Amino acid sequence: MxxxxxxxxxxxxxxxxxxxxxxxxxxxxxxxxxxxxxxxxxxxxxxxxxxxxxxxxxxxxxxxxxxxxxxxxxxxxxxxxxxxxxxxxxxxxxxxxxxxxxxxxxxxxxxxxxxxxxxxxxxxxxxxxxxxxxxxxxxxxxxxxxxxxxxxxxxxxxxxxxxxxxxxxxxxxxxxxxxxxxxxxxxxxxxxxxxxxxxxxxxxLADDLFLPSLHKFDDLSEIIVLHGPSSPIIKGTPLVRAAVKKLKVEGYRFKYVELINVPHEKMLKELQNAHIVLNEFYAFVPGVFGLEAMANHCALLTSADENIETTLPCGANKAWCVTPYWNIYDNLKNLLDNPEQIKSQANAGFKWAKANYQYDxxxxxxxxxxxx
CATH class of the missing domain: 3.40.50 (Rossmann fold)
Structure with missing residues (x-):
């Protein structure tokens, strides 16, 4: 001093x-x-x-x-x-x-x-x-x-x-x-x-993140599910892997992509192709990665909840599928059973993220x- x-x-x-x-x-x-x-x-x-x-x-x-x-x-x-x-x-x-x-x-x-x-x-x-x-x-x-x-x-x-x-x-x-x-x-x-x-x-969120990518939903023969934890234990990665394993054992066909310790540019590139993003499951806000997922037209599953974290902007719980850690399997299964809902959920998240966090x-x- x-x-x-x-x-x-x-x-x-x-x-x-x-x-x-x-x-x-x-x-x-x-x-x-x-x-x-x-x-x-x-x-x-x-x-x-x-x-x-x-x-x-x-x-x-x-x-x-x-x-x-x-x-x-x-x-x-x-x-x-x-x-x-x-x-x-x-x-x-x-x-x-x-x-x-x-x-x-x-x-x-x-x-x-x-x-x-x-x-x-x-x-x-x-x-x-x-x-x-x-x-x-x-x-x-x-x-x-x-x-x-x-x-x-x-x-x-x-x-x-x-x-x-x-x-x-x-x-x-x-x-x-x-x-x-x-x-x-x-x-x-x-x-x-x-x-x-x-x-x-x-x-x-930069303007160039909000590039419409709804064309990826034209072909859902292989649904891509992405999880990119910065810290696997506190993001719920063991529970994510358990849910993915159970669904695959039950015969569900989808591509699971897990990215850990990769450059930011690579993460954004993967988001452009992903249909569903599994974010974090012990937090009450979506975090930067969750917002980037919505900006890239991904259906987001995360534990963020406007009923618990009341500082979230209005309409937050409709922007993603509110998924407490014990519901990861159920909510992911629901989207795989009803693939037509993936696009609508992704679109809702895209509009909410753009209205609240687009750069301007x-x-x-x-x-x-x-x-x-």
Whole structure:
């Protein structure tokens, strides 16, 4: 913080006549959110703190994890960069839990306190596990006799539910509560230590994703079912495989495609040909992959439910086939038994995704919230 303040006051002397009316978007790139939001907000710049092997984007500033001397250089560079950007820009949006100055030590308290003392605007946009409370969501799970994402996440990511990590999430929530002008966070799916009302998360789907592909339904002699989990255990992949196996044993003929750890471009190419997409089955929002599936005219099966996650846009439950984890076999079987329903379900999802998350629509939503 000493470095950050020295940098700020020195840079302010030189940048006082060169203020920029734009946003500083800070993140570790996740699901292309940093790229999309920095493109959506006018005159914004992007600061990325870690590379993502699934994407090949360029950012205005990159502060990547290093070792040895380079790590020391980054530890110095990061707060100096913070001070410089603070001297030029008045609006900051933080995606996830990252920060310029010791984000995991105090929940970004010192960083946000200094930022707000300079009369800057602050938006916190949470993305998932960095804010999702294991204690709160597991309590929800017990109260509703329902397996949720945190039920299995501690198995796939050992130590993620440790008490010190839960404390860090509490710090993040309390700091955002205290300093942020706006907080984006789905209130149930990412249940957190945030007391204020939060805004629903907004996703950005490029126009070229919405290329009509209804022609693939002209020939359903081989129905293609796609599942592309980023983390198989918490996405319900074992249950998906069990349902697929049972259907094949029963004589159903279809092509099952499972993609794990593949580049984003390959995933999008496979979606263009798929008829049915099995997404995730312990979450209450469709996620970026679910939205991309609908944009590519796929009939989506997922556990997302607007009756549980009330921040979802109106009509969500008609856009996909609401599929809790115990109904994967039944709902997939129903579509295979009634192939004429696949096209109509895919079309409903396409229209809903386009109305709510096509790039221009999402940009308007985001600007309306942050400008207010």
């Amino acid at each position: 000493i470095l950050a303040k020295i940098s700020y006051y020195i840079c302010s002397y030189f940048t006082s006549s060169n203020k920029q009316d734009g946003w500083v978007i800070v993140a570790v790139e996740t699901a292309s959110m940093l790229k999309n939001i920095s493109s959506a907000l006018p005159n914004s710049i992007s600061v990325n703190f870690a590379p993502n092997r699934f994407y090949d984007f360029n950012y205005d500033y990159e502060v990547y994890p290093q070792k040895g001397l380079l790590k020391l250089i980054n530890l110095i560079y990061s707060p100096i960069l913070f001070g410089y950007l603070l001297s030029k820009y008045d609006k900051f949006m933080y995606l996830g839990a990252i920060g310029f100055v010791s984000p995991y030590t105090d929940g970004r308290h010192q960083e946000f306190k200094f930022l707000k003392s300079r009369n800057k605007q602050l938006v916190c946009y949470f993305l998932g596990s960095e804010i999702r409370s294991f204690n709160l969501l597991n309590k929800f799970s017990q109260d509703h006799s329902l397996d949720v994402l945190t039920t299995y996440q501690s198995i796939s990511h050992a130590g993620i539910d440790a008490s010190e990590n839960e404390y860090k999430r509490k710090q993040l929530g309390e700091t955002a509560d205290r300093y942020a002008n706006v907080i984006f966070n789905p209130s149930t799916d990412q249940m957190a230590y945030i007391k204020r009302k939060t805004s629903p998360c907004i996703y950005f 629509q999402a940009v308007n939503k985001l600007n309306e919230i942050v400008n207010d």
